[in-house]
Amino acid sequence: MASKRIAVAKTYKIYIGGKFPRTESGRYFTLEDKKGKVIANMCRGSRKDFRNAVVAARNAQTGWAKTSAYLRGQILYRIAEMLEGRREQFIAELKLQGATQRAAETEVDLSIDRLIYFAGWTDKYQQIFSAVNPVSSSHFNFSVLEPTGVVSILAPDDTSLLGLIANVAPAIAGGNTCVVLASESKPLSAVSFAEVLHASDVPGGVVNILTGFRAELTEHFASHMDVNAVIYCDGSKAVAKTVQVLAADNIKRVIARNQVDWSGDAENPYLIRDTQEVKTTWHPIGV
Amino acid sequence: MALSAVKKSVRLPDLSNVPSVDEVGVDERVARFQSRSIKKSSKVEALKLILSMIDLTTLEGQDTPGKVRQLCQKAIHLHDAMPGLPHVAAVCVYPTMVSVARKALAGHDINIASVATAFPSGMSTLQVKLDDTRMAVKAGATEIDMVISRGRFLAGDYRYVFDEIVAVKEACGDAHLKVILETGELGTLDQVRRASVLAMHAGADFIKTSTGKIQPAATMQVTLTMLQAIRDFYRDTGKMIGMKPAGGISTSKLAIHYLVMLHETLGNAWMTPEWFRFGASSLANDVLMQLMKQSTGVYQSADYFSKD
Numbered sequence: 001m002a003s004k005r006i007a008v009a010k011t012y013k014i015y016i017g018g019k020f021p022r023t024e025s026g027r028y029f030t031l032e033d034k035k036g037k038v039i040a041n042m043c044r045g046s047r048k049d050f051r052n053a054v055v056a057a058r059n060a061q062t063g064w065a066k067t068s069a070y071l072r073g074q075i076l077y078r079i080a081e082m083l084e085g086r087r088e089q090f091i092a093e094l095k096l097q098g099a100t101q102r103a104a105e106t107e108v109d110l111s112i113d114r115l116i117y118f119a120g121w122t123d124k125y126q127q128i129f130s131a132v133n134p135v136s137s138s139h140f141n142f143s144v145l146e147p148t149g150v151v152s153i154l155a156p157d158d159t160s161l162l163g164l165i166a167n168v169a170p171a172i173a174g175g176n177t178c179v180v181l182a183s184e185s186k187p188l189s190a191v192s193f194a195e196v197l198h199a200s201d202v203p204g205g206v207v208n209i210l211t212g213f214r215a216e217l218t219e220h221f222a223s224h225m226d227v228n229a230v231i232y233c234d235g236s237k238a239v240a241k242t243v244q245v246l247a248a249d250n251i252k253r254v255i256a257r258n259q260v261d262w263s264g265d266a267e268n269p270y271l272i273r274d275t276q277e278v279k280t281t282w283h284p285i286g287v
Numbered sequence: 288m289a290l291s292a293v294k295k296s297v298r299l300p301d302l303s304n305v306p307s308v309d310e311v312g313v314d315e316r317v318a319r320f321q322s323r324s325i326k327k328s329s330k331v332e333a334l335k336l337i338l339s340m341i342d343l344t345t346l347e348g349q350d351t352p353g354k355v356r357q358l359c360q361k362a363i364h365l366h367d368a369m370p371g372l373p374h375v376a377a378v379c380v381y382p383t384m385v386s387v388a389r390k391a392l393a394g395h396d397i398n399i400a401s402v403a404t405a406f407p408s409g410m411s412t413l414q415v416k417l418d419d420t421r422m423a424v425k426a427g428a429t430e431i432d433m434v435i436s437r438g439r440f441l442a443g444d445y446r447y448v449f450d451e452i453v454a455v456k457e458a459c460g461d462a463h464l465k466v467i468l469e470t471g472e473l474g475t476l477d478q479v480r481r482a483s484v485l486a487m488h489a490g491a492d493f494i495k496t497s498t499g500k501i502q503p504a505a506t507m508q509v510t511l512t513m514l515q516a517i518r519d520f521y522r523d524t525g526k527m528i529g530m531k532p533a534g535g536i537s538t539s540k541l542a543i544h545y546l547v548m549l550h551e552t553l554g555n556a557w558m559t560p561e562w563f564r565f566g567a568s569s570l571a572n573d574v575l576m577q578l579m580k581q582s583t584g585v586y587q588s589a590d591y592f593s594k595d
Contacts, residue, residue, distance in 0.1 A: 051586050226588030249585065 015194035017056030018204015045212030060205030069123035076119035147175035149228035156233035160186035170271035222246035229253035339373035359391035389427035401428035407498035452489035465493035483516035493529035504534025533566025
């Protein structure tokens, strides 16, 4: 009789600078399914992991912002392709975290389509949001968008994959790099999504994904001086206050995304504009 | 100056007696240094000590007087938002920039170090090297960083390398002499040890790892080997020699590991800018960011610190 094969369980790790380290703190938390059975031990990311991730994001930012809009679009499309190829795996993981077959399929499909949606916008949002301004002197006056830089993202808790992608895709489509804290209760898909990113020509450091406790990490996501914008999803009033006060130190952009319907509402280019800076140039006429 | 004029009292030691270096042992020892945990107030003190030991350096073909003045300004005003910071030990520039630096640093207690002797390759005649050195000293350099002739050293012509250092030492006059071994080109730790012994006997005030132009530059392994050579030289002769790792030390964490290594190899007597320096350009800002992090509790950004 052939012996039963021993299952190879996957180690869910964090994603920093194009690598999959364990948390530097050595801490973990246990993820259980509805019946209390252990699904996985997740890295409980620390503030130092976050610090390392910001360093990686900062190093990657200049290069990513310089990448042409077309290439950024192609890379986003590539992420969608890779995700499509792993569709079954993601559906299985979502089900493991409590979703029904149908809901899981819908979420994965929406996620793939959302990536393609923002891939299409990379070479178009500039035209939509930029302007030639009328001024009363002999100048041409242009306002154009530039990425704000490093964006920290506290992803929504209730959706494992779609909420993450709906926040990450518009940020990187606009040339930003980001550090994301995955859903605390459903972190599996975020780690698998990091593997998809890793296989999609996304340069290391452009997207960094941590798992861990939101209550512990929020203040660092908001206060780090080298972060230019912070996006928080579904934060209480107290969280909103903490984030805004701490973000004021270096006048970060604070973007609150509360009770967003990620399946529909979030499919618009204004999410790209949220993490862009407007630069206005005065150019003398006739010189 | 002809080599025959070399002082007779300085003698080339018998380099065949130099102990060989246990590379595995060095790796293990270095790993230990990196496992020390330096936190809170000890960390702050260490960071301040590191600042005071930095030779703020610019050694580029593209250096302009403006760039050197900017560097000097940084040396004087490290980060005015934080009062009570020490100043760096020295600025380190090319000989042609020494006069610019001297002007910019007038009235401040900051040394001016100049590289000399056909830096970074050292591929020139003795006469040219001595002229280079004298020019830098005349322009106001208080410290000279010379490079050894690695080609001659590797070919086994120790006598030549030795006499060259002795001659440059004499050309330095009152200026301190740091001898750059360029360990990245020496190959093995045994060679590093041998070159260290040679340089110390020839009259080096400091021995320095690298020019910063060759990879690998300073490593902890190489620095430990040199520190051990300094320790043994002190035991034999009673003469203290300074140490300067240079190149590739750009984070506070790494610099603290070096301090730990210094403390555990040579002890407290060497824990001052007089006997230990860091040759670095980007280290200062990282240390400042760490100090600011310690005082505010918030991770810092390079955007808010002046460039050096």
